[in-house]
Amino acid sequence: MGGSDSHRRSRLAPYLLVAPGILWLLAFFVAPLVILASTSVGQGGAWYETYGLALGRYGPHFLRSFRYALAATLLALVLGYPLAYFIAFRAGRLRYPFLGLVILPFFVTFLVRTFAWKTILGDGGPAVWLLQRLHLLGAHGRLLDTSIAVVGGLTYTFLPFMVLPVYASLEKLDRRLVEAAEDLYATPGAAFRRVVLPLSLPGVFAGSLLTFIPAAGDFINAQLLGSPNQQMLGTVIQNQFLDVRDYPLAAALSFVLMALITVVVLAYARLLGTEELA
């Protein structure tokens, strides 16, 4: 009797263990999603009209969001990979202090950091001054309220999300494989290309997603560092929800954005072939 009881309990255990997570997702992800979906198709005109408007009028915003997010992801990769590589392989005892420095900006509110960028990039700020002295920017050129500022802001905001996963995959990499490559007369470049890089791809994959997805939906950077001609979809959604209060349109825009991000992510997963994550 007792034996079968404990047997049953152990069969139930996995379900009991996942139950809190599942309930959490049901209550705070699935339910709001359903409400959002019904909002997007309810009230006023037919649902396809709302979605038609969302795609028709805000097509440029969608394209811009993806363009900026893609640019920010690539920039974060270009900046973040060498940094992660350095911390994992060259930093030695300073590895943890360096990791700490990567995370340090998180101790300051995202919003305050973005405001700081407004000051740094402002027309009278140090960045414009320097670039004008170097003749990289015309006398009437500016940085604030341009696409450069928005993409730069996005890159800055999400850089740690690129560095940390890449670092994690480099750090756990088996060093003996690199030694083996060198023993087999691989140049350092070849060893990197054929051994280190492929083994760090899961980190690159995770980092790209962690950068791209939130960057595509971000609304603060475009709002504070961009002009109306740099508005991204997140800004539009925020504005439709909070100022215009056109809930169906805002909900439809959110759904289209989610769908497009999913498509992009799946395509990317296919491309990079990291099955365990896709």
Place this chain on the structure above:
Amino acid sequence: MSDAEPRAGDSISRRRFLLRSALAAGGMALGSGLTSACGRGAGGRTLRISNWPLYIDGRTVADFERATGIRTEYTEDINDNAEFFARISEPLRRGQSIDRDIIILTDWTAGRLIELGYVAPLIPGKFPHKTNLLDDLTQVDFDPGRRYSVPWLSGMTGIGYNPEKTGRELTGVEDLFDPRLKGQVTMLTEMRDTLGLVMLGMGRDPARCTRADVEAAAARVKQARERGQIRKFTGNDYAEDLAAGNIAAALAWSGDIQGLAADNPGLRWLAPAEGAILYSDNMMIPKSSDRQDLAMAWMDYVYDPRHSARIVAGAPYLSPVKGAAAELARIAPELASSPLVNPPAELRARLHVFRTLSDAEATDYNRIFQDAIGA
């Protein structure tokens, strides 16, 4: 034309202003989560006020606390009417507290809140100085007889500019469309201010505007935005860009420039030749406030002409209180003659009020406007 005489005395430094803007924006990002604070103080409870930045002098809050013993938390977290309305309307609809006992919003938003039944009526017995309200502000169509709201200050929407960056004096709305100012102009996210002024520039009257006028003005704004002429559409945060020298000219509220003088004494405010928009911002007590007595004590205090004059000395707008002008002449004679606080007849003749819109019109026009500003 009227230039603001800068007075550094009660001004707010830019750093403080930036911090406040950041805090206000933080509040925005957090949605309706207004900061809550449990009160102590003489009555055991704290009076909580939300107002716009650069809208009070540096002494009044402390003086009020001393005079009444009511601890007061004065927050400058209103940047834009629509945005603030969006933050508070859901909890107010459900009858929940928004942790504010006085909110100060522009006429049309005040009208909407009153119509929705979110505002508590004022009790004359607890607010005896209410009789000091200027007669021409008593009969307003959104609150006949002022049963729910009293003006905090009135102001004019015109143009704030930085002569160093424009390279010349500006005279009218049309100057904002000068190609030499490309990318150095901001306009307001307040539809009535932006479209109203652009309409005036086009020779149309916002007090009698039709849908065609709204469309024409919106088209003008949209074209300028797409060409890159307009750098941004802002709430009260234009002040920060103007003070920092990021922009040359902005649609600006008349009294803000003085508050920025500490940082940038060259800034000027101008009532455009074509006309300016006149508005009032109104104090209201949310129905869900459990501290309405304290709120009315505050209203009564600031409706004393001496106290109203003190506020105007720090934020040069138009006082709605009888006798405040005489008091101001006593405490700040150089300001009392400024057109900002006492517009001469010639300027008054150029002030226009955006007409009251029906709900359907407001929604319709707002959609046209949002499209124009690319939001």
